[in-house]
Amino acid sequence: MVSVPSPTETERPPLPVKLVIAGGFGVGKTTAVASISEIRPLTTEAAITEVAAGVDDLTHTPAKTTTTVAMDFGCLTIDPTLKLYLFGTPGQERFGFMWDDLVEGALGGLVIVDTRRLDDCYAAVDYFEYKDIPFVVAINAFDGTIEHDLDEVRWALDMAEHVPLIVFDAxxxxxxxxxxLAVLQLALSRAEAAVTT
Amino acid sequence: MAADEPASHEAEAGPVGRAPAIRPFLLTAGRVSGGGTAPPLPLETQVVSTPTGLSVLNSLTFEHHDIVAACRSPQSVAELAAGLRLHLNVIRVLAEDLCAAEYLAIYVPDIRATHDVSVLRRIIDGLRAVPD
Structure with a gap:
């Protein structure tokens, strides 16, 4: 456990809360973060642990390997005691979505979809479902139009009925x-349900 | 430009350039984060210099100096890693060292607090106030 030396001596930092922005490579994650972040999106290198997939595993080493990936993030100060962080997941599916390090404690996720490349977001949808993290699927309408209607996208992604599907512009x-806000409403509904039960 | 000049971070905050020439393991004396019993610090964990840390700042060297100097204002480990261009896990290890020395205070977010209904409502209200 990390100890905190006499909190009264130091400036009390805000309570940090976190949302995760996921989706395929080049789908608009960093653009979305930049659109709302109060700072220019920053990039840090995070280590992702991946279980090497069979097809890539030429050495027959049954290995967990660690890959260093760039991750973009931004933030938004809600008030002096509360700060919202937005973390964009590394885009490539081959990282195996071993994102636990990034996602731990997140309030929810936004999965950004490009309707021209629907396949790219399957892994993100699966991941949030598996981790039971509230998420919204958001189609990025790059030029104001989308190539499929919402029902088609929902069907193609095999999305559960309760998962919201929206169209937005990153x-x-x-x-x-x-x-x-759609993600946070989902998180709030879940938190409220947990309180009343 | 001096590497320990905080003002330079803003100008350099573009995409990550070449990897640093010094290997991460060298900076952490071979240690890795999350290697002990405690889980790794969440990315949004806030860190802030203590008065003790700032009072000995001039005697600190290299990354220890840069971290304590940068944390005059509270920030997340992710921001710290980006600003100092250090690997996230290097920051995690060094921040815990500096905390043990009482030069840095680490505020690990409490999941119950961050998922509290009243906190969620405050985030929603705050976000709604963001203009188009």
Whole structure:
């Protein structure tokens, strides 16, 4: 356990809360973070543990390997005691979505989808379902239009009925705000249900 | 530009460039984060320098100096890693060292607090106030 030396001596930092922005490579994750973050998105290198997949495993080493990937993030100060962090997951599916390190404690997830490349988001949807983290699927309408209607996308992604599916524009602050609000409403509903039961 | 000049972080905050020439293991004396019983620090964990840390700042060297200097204002381990261009897990190890020395205070977010209904409502209200 990490000890905290006399909290009264130091400036009390805000309570940090976190949302995760997921989706395929180049789908608009960093754009979405940039649209709403109060700082220019920062990049850090995180280590992702992956279980080497059979097809890639030429050495027959039944190995967990650690891959270093770049991860973009931003933040938004809600008030002096509360700060929202937005972490974009590394895009490539081959990282095996061993994202536990990034996702631990997250309030929810936004899975961004490009309808031209629906396949890219399967892994993210599966991951959030498996981890039982509230998430919303958001189609990034790159030029104001999408190539499939919502029902087709829902069917193609085999999405559960209760998972919200929205259309947004990752370049527009208000649109990203509303997408994040959809995630937070889901998290709130779940927290409220947990309180009453 | 001096590497320990905090003002330089803003200008350099672009995409990650070349990997540092010094290997992460060298900076941590071979230790890895999460190697003990405690889980690794969450990315959003807030760190802030203590008065003790700031009082000995001039005697600290290299990364220890940079971390304590940067944490005059509270920030997350992720921001710290990005600002100092150090691997996240290097920051985790060094921050825990500095905390043990009482130069740095680490505030690990409490999951119950962050998932509390009243906190969620405050985030929602705060986010709604963001203009288009």
């Amino acid at each position: 370049r527009k602050t208000g649109s990203v705000r509303d997408a994040l």
